[in-house]
Amino acid sequence: MTATATGLPDLRIKVLGPLEIHVGGERRTLTAPMARRAMAVLLLDANHLVSTQALMEELWDEEPPRLARKTVQTYIYQLRQAFKFPGGEERLETGPGGYRLTARQGELDLWEFEQRVTRARTALASGAPEDAARLLREGLALWRGEPFAGLEAGPLLTARIAQIGEARLGALELRIEADLQLGRHQALVAELRRLTVDHPIDERFTAQLMIAAHRSGQRSTALDAYLRLRRRLVDELGIEPSERLRGLQQDILREVLPPASKPEQTAVRRPAPPAPAPARRAAPAVDQLPLETPDFVGRERDLDRIGEPGSPVVTLLGPAGVGKTALAVRAARAMAGRFPDGLLYASLHDASDRPRSPEAVLRSLLDGLGIGRRQQPEDTESLAALFRAAARERSLLVVLDDAAGRDQVLALLPGGENCLTLVTSRVRLSLPGARRLTLGPLGAEDAAAFFVRLVGEERVTGHRAALRHVVGRLGGHPLMLRAVGELYAARPMWTLSDLAAGLLDDDRLVAELQDEACAAPARADSALDRLAPSLRRSVFLLAAAGSGAFDTEQVKKVLELDTWSAQSVVGRLLDRHVLVLADAPPSGTATFRVPELIRFGVLAHAAEGVRAAPTAEPAPIDPMPATSCGRPARTALSVVRQGGAR
Structure with missing residues (x-):
């Protein structure tokens, strides 16, 4: 039996693939499925106390058997036998209300992977892409398949496994970034094509494919990649690509994409810094929010009320076109610092204005958290449980836009202590624990300011009385103000007095606004x-x-x-x-x-x-x-x- 420098038997734990435990070269992996699941939970919280209640929830969800605690004790006994060292060293300890599994640096492949990724990030930021690429290849080489492959996981374990899988994708993205900095564009195109097929709504790999293809002289490939992603996002999530990706597409169209920066050539290569002690991994950030409305005005009191603590759900109710979505996005952006783990967004009606099923929305939210379709269960109830489990360990802000009714929303609430959900709707909603805000039209001053932003100050100078009449005639309704303002901006022959007079006749307004560009x-x-x-x-x-x-x-x-x-x-x-x-x-x-x-x-x-x-x-x-x-x-x-x- 091999031993470490301290004389203790060597322990090796592998979770980046099928679960394997080796003590001194001897395989100690359990075969009983439930005992293996309990082991996985303890390993993912190694060196921290895991409560008996948490183990019971993972093993039996919400329906534990009558003798659940005694059964957990049986599994713990089996685990102690697996981690039994000659000489009596105890790695699995009983604590207040739970159990703690002790693991040391170098014993868990997940920690080795995370350490290499951390060192690689620092190397890349320090201008050493070769070191970063090497460290990331070493870390990715530790993977032997899906984390805990073959293990039947409960809701908590499923969420943690999804986080680990997302960490691998993040490391892969970082390794490709290092290779891009090293000028390996042509060699990356084929790999990135495969990644965009495997992850069709992941903007990261699409952006990298666009850059690699463009710098390899494959401009059409770069633009096709953008169009494929956009179609998937619009069809499946009801959202447009991010501002960054849209900007990248425009740069490629205008052929103004900056050339690849060459890494500095120095006489002495800077080594990557030493690895820090293993730490518990936080969930990666994600941002699905639409762009803010650039001409947003007013609503200061509503923004303050949304930001008040105390309620996990805020409903924003009001007529169509009154600005509920714009307010929700504005508030979410303002509070983004409080939710470092992600800003999720889902439209609850599809492109044909039909209510989306809770199942479809849950799948899009789980996609945003990096929990792929192969890891998602079939039925809505299980999807909702998985979403809640994933949110439990995160600080998330979720925007559910244009809800059709109460039943559609209830399955979509994350429920985490550090989560906030903003729900917009045209119908009255009764949601447990929700704070309700009802939006009315803009006040006279805000409506006038909004209209001026749309048309330009020069188009209203000297016509303040007509401006007051126009915004009053339109009832301070934001969408009507936008429609009429954009129409007025496109009619240079009109004065504001002309517009005010024209609005006296409903026929004229109806005729003018029958335009494809008007929403x-x-x-x-x-x-x-x-x-x-x-x-x-x-x-x-x-x-x-x-x-x-x-x-x-x-x-x-x-x-x-x-x-x-x-x-x-x-x-x-x-x-x-x-x-x-x-x-x-x-x-x-x-x-x-x-x-x-x-x-x-x-x-x-x-x-x-x-x-x-x-x-x-x-x-x-x-x-x-x-x-x-x-x-x-x-x-x-x-x-x-x-x-x-x-």
Whole structure:
């Protein structure tokens, strides 16, 4: 039996592949599956106490047998036999409420791998890419397959194994970066092609392939790699490539990609620094957030409320186009420093505006955490458990955008103590422990500032009264302000007074905004199409009856309902934010209005005549309060009479 310099038998533990234990050259690996799983948990937390409860959760999840603790003790006895040294040295100790497995430097291949990666990072940062590449090749050579290959893992172990697998990909990325710095572009193209096939939504390898191919004279290969990645991201995750990757594509298109920097040639090569003591590995950072809206204004109070501690979930509710996503992304960027392990994002509707299944969203979130499809279970419940287990050890901020309802969201909540979830939705959500924020239109000053940012200060100079009228006419609604602002910016022959006068006629606004470049019609369509037919008909009738505010009595008259039924319809429309609370008059009676974007959608479709006429003609609603325009705006009623409402 071999021995170390201290005279103790040599211990060698291999986890970067099938689990193997060798004591003095003798194989001691257990064969019983559950005992091997317990060993894996203790090894991954070597030199730290692992609670009996944690072992039970890993072995039996949430359904431990009646004698679970005694069974754990049996597995611990088997492990002690495996780690039994001549002379009686004890490596597996019993502690308060759990067990501690002691491992020393040089005994665990995972630690050796991590040490080499750490030294390689320092070498690369110090301008020694050759040393970095050599260290990384040595570290990657320790891998014999998937970590703990052949081991049936529970939720905690699955998440930890995924982290180790992600560490290997990070080391591989770093080794390729070192080779790029050494000018080995041509030799890397084939390897990177394989990596982008194996990891089709990993931006790191796509970026490296783009660089290597471009510097090898294969510009079309570089651009094709970008397009393949973009298609996958849009189709599977509903997101665009990162700003860095988009910038890289533009550099290649313009042929301004900087040439490879040659490593310095020095007489004496700088050795890599000595390895530090092994440390527990943190999860790698990931950023899936969309770009911030560059012309974002206002919402300071909402940003402060989102950032307040105390709630693991914050819901941002409001009408379509009011700026929920922009606010969520802005807040997430502002708080990014509190969540070093990642900023995750998922759109909860697909490109056809259909709600995405929790299973599809969970898979995209797990992809973002580096847990590949082959490691993901089949059913939604197991996917949710794996996501929660992965989040338990991380500090994550998760943005769930455009939720369809409560049931869709519940399976997607990470639940970790150090995690925060921002959920945006057009419908009222009741989520456990959530802080709710309801977004309304921008205030008059913020709406004016937003419009000025869109059109430029020079287009509003001398027209402040007209500016106030325009933002008031559009109700301070961000998407309508953007649509009209972008239209005004594209019409140099208009003055702001011309625009203000044109907005007095709904027909003109509807006609001008029927443009492929304008997002308002599609967003209005989406809001209306998501409604049940009876509610959609109610919105059409209320919008057609006038642009002013109205109370429940007038709803009864328009919809021909009794008081209880009218109040029920109003409540359901408020829940879906296609009806909003208006400023109450001095009497205190609650009044409501149809948001300007939704009213615009009714006008647009009625004018096209593509929807069936309502079964009953609505009675006009007298505006409450009176319009602020010089003359009343043309009501939607006449348009609906001509075109109909479905």
